[in-house]
Amino acid sequence: MKLxxxxxxxxxxxxxxxxxxxAIAQDWPNGPVTLVVPWSAGGGTxxxxxxxxxxxxxKLGVPVPVVNRTGGSGVIGHTAIADAAPDGQTxxxxxxxxxxxxTLGLTDLTYKAxxxxxxxxSDPAALFVRADxxxxxxxxxxxxxxxxxxxxxxxxxxxxxxxxxxxxxxMLLAAxxxxxxxAWVPSEGAAPGLQDLAAxxxxxATASLPEAAALMSAGLIKPLAVFSEARLETAPDLxxxxxxxxxxxxxxxxxxxxxPAGIPEDVAAKLVAAVGEVVKDPEYLSFxxxxxxxxxxxxxxxxxxxxxxxxxxxxxxxxxxxLAKQ
Amino acid sequence: xxxxxxxxxxxxxxxxxxxxxxxxxxxxxxxxxxxPGLSATMATAMLVPxxxxxxxxxxxxxxxxxxxxxxxxxxIPAALIRIPGTAASAAYVDDLxxxxxxxxxxxxxxxxxxxxxxxxxxxSLILMFAAPQLALVSLNFTSFEYFWLALLGLSAAxxxxxxxxxxxxxxxxxxxxxxxxGMDTTSGLPRFTFGLTSLLDGVAFVPAxxxxxxxxxxxxTFVHRDxxxxxxxxxxxxxxxxxxxxxxxxxxxxxxxxxxxxxxIGILPGAGSDIAAWISYAVSKNFSKTPATYGRGSExxxxxxxxxxxxxLSGAYVPAMxxxxxxxxxxxxxxxxxxxxxxxPGPMVFLTSGDTIVAIFLVFLLANILIVPLGLLAIGLAxxxxxxxxxxxxxLILGFCIVGSYSINASASGVIIMVxxxxxxxxxxxxxxxxxxxxxxxxxxxxxxxxxITSLIKSDGxxxxxxxxxxxxxLALLVAVIWIVPALLWIGRRLKSSRETQG
Amino acid sequence: MKIHDSxxxxxxxxxxxxxxxxxxxxxxxxxxxxxxxTFPGVLGALFMAGGVALAAAGLxxxxxxxxxxxxxxxxxxxxxxxLIATVGVVIFSLGFExxxxxxxxxxxxxxxxxFSGYRGLTWVLIAATFxxxxxxxxxxxxxxxxxxxxxxxxx
Numbered sequence: 005m006k007l008x009x010x011x012x013x014x015x016x017x018x019x020x021x022x023x024x025x026x027a028i029a030q031d032w033p034n035g036p037v038t039l040v041v042p043w044s045a046g047g048g049t050x051x052x053x054x055x056x057x058x059x060x061x062x063k064l065g066v067p068v069p070v071v072n073r074t075g076g077s078g079v080i081g082h083t084a085i086a087d088a089a090p091d092g093q094t095x096x097x098x099x100x101x102x103x104x105x106x107t108l109g110l111t112d113l114t115y116k117a118x119x120x121x122x123x124x125x126s127d128p129a130a131l132f133v134r135a136d137x138x139x140x141x142x143x144x145x146x147x148x149x150x151x152x153x154x155x156x157x158x159x160x161x162x163x164x165x166x167x168x169x170x171x172x173x174x175m176l177l178a179a180x181x182x183x184x185x186x187a188w189v190p191s192e193g194a195a196p197g198l199q200d201l202a203a204x205x206x207x208x209a210t211a212s213l214p215e216a217a218a219l220m221s222a223g224l225i226k227p228l229a230v231f232s233e234a235r236l237e238t239a240p241d242l243x244x245x246x247x248x249x250x251x252x253x254x255x256x257x258x259x260x261x262x263x264p265a266g267i268p269e270d271v272a273a274k275l276v277a278a279v280g281e282v283v284k285d286p287e288y289l290s291f292x293x294x295x296x297x298x299x300x301x302x303x304x305x306x307x308x309x310x311x312x313x314x315x316x317x318x319x320x321x322x323x324x325x326x327l328a329k330q
Numbered sequence: 331x332x333x334x335x336x337x338x339x340x341x342x343x344x345x346x347x348x349x350x351x352x353x354x355x356x357x358x359x360x361x362x363x364x365x366p367g368l369s370a371t372m373a374t375a376m377l378v379p380x381x382x383x384x385x386x387x388x389x390x391x392x393x394x395x396x397x398x399x400x401x402x403x404x405x406i407p408a409a410l411i412r413i414p415g416t417a418a419s420a421a422y423v424d425d426l427x428x429x430x431x432x433x434x435x436x437x438x439x440x441x442x443x444x445x446x447x448x449x450x451x452x453x454s455l456i457l458m459f460a461a462p463q464l465a466l467v468s469l470n471f472t473s474f475e476y477f478w479l480a481l482l483g484l485s486a487a488x489x490x491x492x493x494x495x496x497x498x499x500x501x502x503x504x505x506x507x508x509x510x511x512g513m514d515t516t517s518g519l520p521r522f523t524f525g526l527t528s529l530l531d532g533v534a535f536v537p538a539x540x541x542x543x544x545x546x547x548x549x550x551t552f553v554h555r556d557x558x559x560x561x562x563x564x565x566x567x568x569x570x571x572x573x574x575x576x577x578x579x580x581x582x583x584x585x586x587x588x589x590x591x592x593x594x595i596g597i598l599p600g601a602g603s604d605i606a607a608w609i610s611y612a613v614s615k616n617f618s619k620t621p622a623t624y625g626r627g628s629e630x631x632x633x634x635x636x637x638x639x640x641x642x643l644s645g646a647y648v649p650a651m652x653x654x655x656x657x658x659x660x661x662x663x664x665x666x667x668x669x670x671x672x673x674x675p676g677p678m679v680f681l682t683s684g685d686t687i688v689a690i691f692l693v694f695l696l697a698n699i700l701i702v703p704l705g706l707l708a709i710g711l712a713x714x715x716x717x718x719x720x721x722x723x724x725x726l727i728l729g730f731c732i733v734g735s736y737s738i739n740a741s742a743s744g745v746i747i748m749v750x751x752x753x754x755x756x757x758x759x760x761x762x763x764x765x766x767x768x769x770x771x772x773x774x775x776x777x778x779x780x781x782x783i784t785s786l787i788k789s790d791g792x793x794x795x796x797x798x799x800x801x802x803x804x805l806a807l808l809v810a811v812i813w814i815v816p817a818l819l820w821i822g823r824r825l826k827s828s829r830e831t832q833g
Numbered sequence: 834m835k836i837h838d839s840x841x842x843x844x845x846x847x848x849x850x851x852x853x854x855x856x857x858x859x860x861x862x863x864x865x866x867x868x869x870x871t872f873p874g875v876l877g878a879l880f881m882a883g884g885v886a887l888a889a890a891g892l893x894x895x896x897x898x899x900x901x902x903x904x905x906x907x908x909x910x911x912x913x914x915x916l917i918a919t920v921g922v923v924i925f926s927l928g929f930e931x932x933x934x935x936x937x938x939x940x941x942x943x944x945x946x947x948f949s950g951y952r953g954l955t956w957v958l959i960a961a962t963f964x965x966x967x968x969x970x971x972x973x974x975x976x977x978x979x980x981x982x983x984x985x986x987x988x
Binding site for chain 3: 496519552740749750753757760761782787
Binding site for chain 1: 471
């Protein structure tokens with residue numbers, strides 16, 4: 005045991021000297037910076053966060069472990085970020101759900117619990133069916149939905165009241181159908197929901213296009229429409245929901261880096277600078293492009309304004325679909 | 331596809347640089363696995379920063395090797411001090427420690443090291459030759475199938491031990507109840523948290539595992555001093571192989587069966603090497619001619635479970651490589667590394683980067699073969715621990731347990747969970763309740779509940795949906811068999827004995 | 834500590850009753866007949882049934898004391914060691930960040946060695962070396978943020 009430990013020690017020390025050295029020079033970062041992701045491993049938020057974590061690790065010279073704190077429709081992870089010690093050693097990725105969770109009555113937590121670092125991505129949701137489902141296009145699916153009794157169709161792709169749930173409910177309302185027409189099966193993120201679609205557990209799934217890329221290229225599922233204002237550069241053949249049906253509806257998720265409220269201003273500034281550099285890194289940009297994620301950078305105060313607006317818009321649509329807590 | 335890339339792939343693998351990477355990550359994995367509380371996932375996460383400076387193949391190789399070694403090495407503390415290093419060893423910890431007490435620690439770890447290697451090699455071969463096809467099958471699993479699979483695992487736990495079925499069932503229920511603590515995954519409602527924020531995220535699993543195995547053992551060491559049997563010492567490590575060939579040959583069908591079960595369970599997203607070990611152990615007991623020895627030092631059960639947990643490790647890479655769907659938390663990290671290295675998982679990667687993929691497969695093989703020599707080395711070193719009296723070792727073990735429980739979430743609440751659940755486990759064991767089903771209940775509680783609720787939503791509350799799909803119906807039948815066969819045997823014995831007393 | 838099955842059964846029944854009533858009070862999912870209370874509710878009912886079955890079996894078997902302690906508990910030193918390893922660890926972890934692992938771990942280990950009959954300078958040194966080695970290994974190499982507590986600034 006003793007000998008084993010010592011040999012490991014020297015071996016690991018030899019390997020890690022290069023990584024550990026810069027960490028001692030300044031007081032932040034002091035040790036690993038944990039990046040909390042409120043959604044499951046393999047989903048879009050996880051994938052982009054891991055990429056940012058990896059590059060941040062290089063930039064800061066300390067490890068940036070990504071921790072998936074899933075469950076509770078995103079409440080657990082978002083709460084974990086807000087409750088972390090405000091020292092900059094724990095940051096996280098906040099998603100659109102931070103604006104809907106409190107309207108749903110799941111938590112009291114709002115965007116005000118965070119120090120905004122920067123918004124790095126927003127992606128419209130798209131609607132998927134199995135490739136062998138027999139619906140050629142969006143109007144065909146809507147026609148089938150019109151005839152079907154309530155709850156015969158099942159949909160999945162996010163937690164109860166998650167962005168993909170709202171996308172489906174909003175689409176049904178826009179098309180003049182009752183929300184109960186499709187029963188929502190909560191999942192822990194887009195990846196398990198899409199897998200359930202491929203397996204035949206549900207008939208409809210909503211998710212962003214990059215999240216579905218692997219299953220699409222395997223020929224198992226296909227998108228029918230995307231809920232955006234204009235066609236996407238990455239998928240020029242896919243019509244928007246308005247183009248396909250004439251009904252107007254658009255909704256998408258967004259992702260941004262946040263820290264707990266009350267972190268020292270200089271640490272916040274360093275974080276904004278560091279993450280700001282990461283999102284301009286060519287490696288990051290080509291990764292996001294390869295996987296079809298849109299990129300943007302809306303730092304600090306502007307991000308706060310963005311979250312405020314998103315919060316209001318979500319409250320409106322949740323009230324419209326009857327999911328808001330009375 | 332394998333053979334056309336084999337030459338190019340071997341060039342990538344058989345280099346001095348790779349030898350160094352394999353060796354150092356193997357030693358690292360052995361260490362992490364052998365210390366209770368340090369998990370294979372944690373080891374993998376620590377490696378990620380180092381992989382930046384490596385080419386794709388060594389980067390993945392270091393992770394694969396570390397994980398494979400850690401899963402095997404967790405058997406060492408399980409045998410020596412009855413505390414499993416990771417959850418994957420929890421299914422058969424009683425067999426390992428019973429063999430140790432019987433003076434057969436060399437034989438026990440010998441079986442563990444060779445079965446692990448065989449299972450691992452089997453899983454790697456499956457991964458090499460059938461990954462895309464198998465991944466397609468795994469995609470056919472909906473919540474209905476997962477529900478039955480989880481129930482199969484739970485039934486396994488109840489049938490596992492030598493305790494009474496009623497007490498095993500209650501122990502399982504306690505585990506499932508512990509898994510309910512925290513925010514509900516479908517609604518976000520906090521359950522049984524007593525207003526404590528540290529419980530919102532549920533009862534952390536690693537501290538629970540450490541506490542439930544280590545604390546009762548420590549209390550018994552401190553208090554019941556007179557009744558502790560003396561442990562034996564491994565003499566010559568090479569003696570471990572005496573008679574080992576015979577054991578493995580006798581159980582060759584077990585090896586094949588459990589490696590298959592392990593690989594299949596590994597392929598399913600969300601079920602990893604711990605569940606693989608439990609299920610194959612239970613299947614093994616059901617088919618065994620000597621089911622009564624299970625939990626009391628069964629070599630057969632050991633062969634099965636050790637082969638299964640290492641083969642599951644390779645299986646988890648099938649959906650990861652083909653669809654980017656992680657099979658467990660280790661592959662989730664690996665997927666991240668793959669993306670960084672430009673090897674985006676998906677059906678296309680097998681065509682575009684064939685050389686690299688085959689090279690990664692070769693690494694799987696090498697890592698699992700390396701288990702044997704390096705494992706022997708580790709066993710030899712660790713066995714020195716046995717020369718120290720257990721009472722003198724106990725405070726140091728407690729020290730490791732505190733550090734392990736703290737480090738998983740960097741929170742002292744983990745240490746409190748360890749002690750509280752440890753005391754519960756002590757009371758349970760004193761009164762004939764087995765601890766293993768409780769551990770499994772904690773591991774699988776979430777899987778069972780989520781898939782039950784999701785399935786009920788899909789079927790609008792009716793049970794018919796649980797039997798409609800063919801795989802689901804098949805798994806349901808298997809669950810029924812696991813319950814009915816022992817019941818029939820029991821009734822049979824009852825009838826026979828009553829006839830004897832009458833006659 | 835062995836407890837009579839009939840008492841365990843009664844305790845389980847009470848636990849089951851509490852779990853069931855708690856679960857029944859949980860809200861249901863919007864528009865669904867199931868919810869967060871479904872699964873714990875089933876567990877609660879199972880505990881009640883299991884408790885009754887166990888108590889019945891216990892009453893039939895009779896003959897044992899209600900609570901039985903292993904003779905080891907009567908030695909003061911052993912009792913002290915067990916209490917330090919459980920209650921002591923809980924108290925330590927309540928002040929984990931302030932005390933820190935090096936100091937708290939050292940005190941804990943030294944006391945345990947003492948009550949286990951390993952006394953003298955050698956064992957104090959063993960405890961100190963072990964705690965220090967583990968602390969350095971964790972914080973420097975594995976990046977586990979073990980708090981240095983009282984020794985902050987020194988380690």
